[in-house]
Amino acid sequence: VYPGRVTGVSSIPMNGGVVVIVEHGQYRTIYANLEKSYVEKGDLLAQGQTVGLVRTEPRTGETLLIFLIYAVPNKFVNPERWLMQPGSATD
Secondary structure, X not given: OOOEEEEEEEEEOXXXXXXEEEEEOOEEEEEEEEEEEOOOOOOEEOOOOOOEEEOEOOOOOOEOOXXXXXXXXXXXXXXXXXXXXXXXXXX
16 A cells, blocks of 8 residues: 555465565554465565455455554554545554
8 A cells, every 4th residue: 555564474374365464654554365475574565566466265256355454553544544545644
């Protein structure tokens, strides 16, 4: 969504997919339910850069990205505000 630094890339056991966490100053974005990651921990990302391939659930055929934003230390933010108004990273 915004430029940032990858702080984590993890696989969730039992075919839960891959999770990527990106730091944007006091905010973090989380991209989960990925089939694979195109980034590694420590990578610097440009705005709009692809972080991974979203996983398709084999049983249902559903393709769903889980996208979360939170302000450090622990306040979740409505992602619509970031997605609809680029440049406004406030909650």
